[in-house]
Amino acid sequence: MEHRDDFTEQMREKEANNKFVVHNFIKMVSVKKDEAVFSLNIREESKNSFGMVHGGAIYAMADNAAGFVVHTDGRHHVTQTSALHFLRNQSEGTVTATARVRHRGNTTALVAVDITGDNGKLIATGEFTFFCVDKAMMDKKIK
Numbered sequence: 001m002e003h004r005d006d007f008t009e010q011m012r013e014k015e016a017n018n019k020f021v022v023h024n025f026i027k028m029v030s031v032k033k034d035e036a037v038f039s040l041n042i043r044e045e046s047k048n049s050f051g052m053v054h055g056g057a058i059y060a061m062a063d064n065a066a067g068f069v070v071h072t073d074g075r076h077h078v079t080q081t082s083a084l085h086f087l088r089n090q091s092e093g094t095v096t097a098t099a100r101v102r103h104r105g106n107t108t109a110l111v112a113v114d115i116t117g118d119n120g121k122l123i124a125t126g127e128f129t130f131f132c133v134d135k136a137m138m139d140k141k142i143k
Contacts, residue, residue, distance in 0.1 A: 007031040007072050018064065026061045028068065034101040036069035041094050052089040058097075058115055058124055059084050065099035066111040066128040073104060077130035080108065084126035093118040099128075107132050 011031045021028075025046065029037040040046060040053070040061050048054040062084055070077045096116050103110040108129055115124040 005033045007033070011068055011071075020060065021064050024057060024060055026057075026064060028064075029096070031068050031072065033072050034069060036065045036072075036099045038065040038068075038097045038099075039094050040096075042090070042092050047091070051091050053091070053095055055086055058086070058095065061095070061097045062099070062113040062115055062124065062126060063128065065097040066113050067130070069099045069101055070109050070111055070128075070130045072101075073109075075132050076135045077109060077132050080129045080131040082126060082128040084113075084124055086124045088117075088121065088123055090117045090123065095123055102127075 008028070008030045011028060025040060025043055027039050027041075029039050031037075038061050040057060042053050046053050046057045063079060063082065066082075067077070067079065094117075097113055098116070099111050099113045101109060102112050108131055111128045111130065113126050113128065114122060117123050
């Protein structure tokens with residue numbers, strides 16, 4: 001098996017097929033072994049009624065960054081649990097999610113995600129636990 005550290009190009013098709021991410025203007029910046037970076041350029045459609053980026057948009061970006069990075073081991077995973085702590089917000093510019101694998105086991109993986117704003121300040125932080133699933137089982141569920 002070829003050793004590969006940068007998965008960005010390999011993940012482009014996965015990103016294009018993720019209609020939720022495309023619809024919500026979430027962009028993959030890079031994916032490498034055990035680290036993924038996603039971004040969201042804040043648009044009017046990304047904002048809540050207070051004019052700030054919607055917490056759901058931040059969560060969706062974090063979940064997708066975590067989901068992409070966990071798949072760099074070649075296995076198939078689904079989100080099992082998550083906790084995201086919102087610390088501050090911003091109304092314009094770009095927010096960025098950086099996801100890093102903290103632990104990989106036989107059946108679960110733990111991913112830490114930090115969301116930062118344009119000024120580099122931490123907007124939110126959290127952890128996602130993923131469960132490793134059998135690809136054949138997932139293929140059946142999709143159909």
